[in-house]
Amino acid sequence: MSEQKLRGGVIGLGVGKAHAKGYRTSPDVELIAVCDSNEERLQTLAAEWAAPVHYTDYRRMLRETPLDMVSICLPNALHAEATIAALEAGMHVVCEKPMAPTTAAARRMLDAARLHNRHLMIAYNFRYRPDTRWMKQMAQSGALGTIYQANVSWRRETGIPGSGWFGAKTLAGGGALIDLGVHVIDLSLWMMGFPAAKTVSGDTRRLFGPRGLKTWGSRPPGQPRPDFDVEDGGVGFIRLANGAHMIVLATWAEHNQPQEDAIRVELQGTEGTAVLHIRNYRTDDTLRFYTEMHGEPVTVVLSPRFGGPQGHEALIHDLAACLRRDLPVPTDGEQGLAAIQILEALYESAATGREVALDG
Ligand SMILES: NC(=O)c1ccc[n+]([C@@H]2O[C@H](COP(=O)([O-])OP(=O)(O)OC[C@H]3O[C@@H](n4cnc5c(N)ncnc54)[C@H](O)[C@@H]3O)[C@@H](O)[C@H]2O)c1
Incomplete structure (x- = not known):
């Protein structure tokens, strides 16, 4: 040293x-x-x-x-x-x-x-939270059995970022999917050991941003924003090379529980399902594990210790x-590229209305 x-x-x-x-x-x-x-x-x-x-x-x-x-x-x-x-x-x-x-x-x-x-x-x-680290360990230990589905989302009721560049495709590259979706796509890939993506299908919509609605900290009525040209919500379906698939949903804005801002990563396996649910950036009550023992459903509530830098x-x-x-x-650029490949294909699929195949 x-x-x-x-x-x-x-x-x-x-x-x-x-x-x-x-x-x-x-x-x-x-x-x-x-x-x-x-x-x-x-x-x-x-x-x-x-x-x-x-x-x-x-x-x-x-x-x-x-x-x-x-x-x-x-x-x-x-x-x-x-x-x-x-x-x-x-x-x-x-x-x-x-x-x-x-x-x-x-x-x-x-x-x-x-x-x-x-x-x-x-x-x-x-990746630097005790709950996400625990869930990764759980997934990699085999305790979930074979993981067949990752169901991931980051959904905000009112959460279009205030900095104007986020709404401009030339500066941001996209909206809710590339801004919020990238986090949950990365988390699930990281927890599953980075299986390759095979095909991607996606859809996007732009319903609130151009009307100036649902920007963080703002109150209606909004000022129209004709320059807002990215999606304020998007969804995707990704087939993975290991036989599993991922469903992703990301929204900056939707009619929902007031102030809802929730990250959810579910890994469903043949032996159990692990669920990470972070509400409004909180650290309490974020993890559940569901399985069956001796023929009866079992729910495990985990309470990882938060403390020190995160x-x-x-x-x-x-x-x-x-x-x-x-x-x-700890994280290298190759892993960053994996999420960008999926996002680029999601946007292509949304624009063309067709599924996109990723090579290799
Ligand atoms: N990991 C996370 O949770 C997280 C959270 C927020 C933002 N981000 C990412 O961080 C990046 C910045 O986002 P932000 O929310 O901080 O945006 P921001 O608009 O709040 O801040 C960006 C800053 O960059 C400055 N800037 C712009 N162009 C510059 C240039 N050419 N030279 C020097 N400074 C320049 C601006 O003046 C501004 O202060 C984005 O890529 C965003 O996706 C990540």
Whole structure:
């Protein structure tokens, strides 16, 4: 292990604030540089965190400031160019989800990581919770038997993001599916050991966003948003190469229980079903296991212990610890690409009305 702490940076200070917390609390890395094109946001946060170096232009920051690792927390369409620039500058990268809006862009990121021999991690913060980790162990232990169905969803009653770029296809690549669906697709693939996807069928709709309705924190009547050109809800059916299938549903907006914001990952197996149900980001009462014993139904309620860093903070700690000790990096870009392949095919299927086959 090197004597000195690693040097870290964050580009984009929206969810980048959660990354910054990880750099500021890790024993293995320190926050040296931050960047945001919004000068006011940059000055405020750089001062609050006492970050020695701050820039509004990330290319200048990467050129002028030697760093070991950097977080890319920009709008989706900028992930590839910023990640590749950081890799070219010799830095390891944590890129926010979704890895990129297209598989072509995601592959360019992977090629650059290989070329420059740097690590590329995707910020799947939900992998860093004791309940999701427990469920993965459960699935991989064989306790569920053969898993034949993953039923996954993230549904919000009123949850169209307030930052305007989320509603613009050129900047976001898509709507609820690529923003929320990507998390639950990743969680289920990760828990099942990344089975390949064979075919994908999807449908999308855009019902509330263009009317200016159901944006977080807003009240009706909304202002029409003719520029809103992504889906505010979508659904998919994915056949997996191991014989199982996945059903995915993601909504930013729907008429439902007021304030509902619920993540659900069900893995159904021949010997039992595990259900993760996270309501409004809470940590209590999130796990159930259903099976039968001696001919009678049995329900197990699990109460994993939450404590210590989680989510983004924990993933930055994890990556820094692995890099400093030369250990294998926990999530790699290939796993990020797997979800993007499915999402790209979902959008193609929704546009053409046909099932899409994925090669190999
Ligand atoms: N893992 C999660 O749970 C999670 C949560 C929220 C967002 N995200 C992801 O993080 C990324 C950012 O989302 P957000 O919610 O923080 O968005 P945001 O709009 O709140 O923040 C983005 C920031 O980037 C800055 N920015 C934009 N273009 C820039 C540029 N060229 N150079 C420097 N700064 C620039 C903006 O000024 C803004 O401060 C997205 O990819 C999103 O999907 C992930």
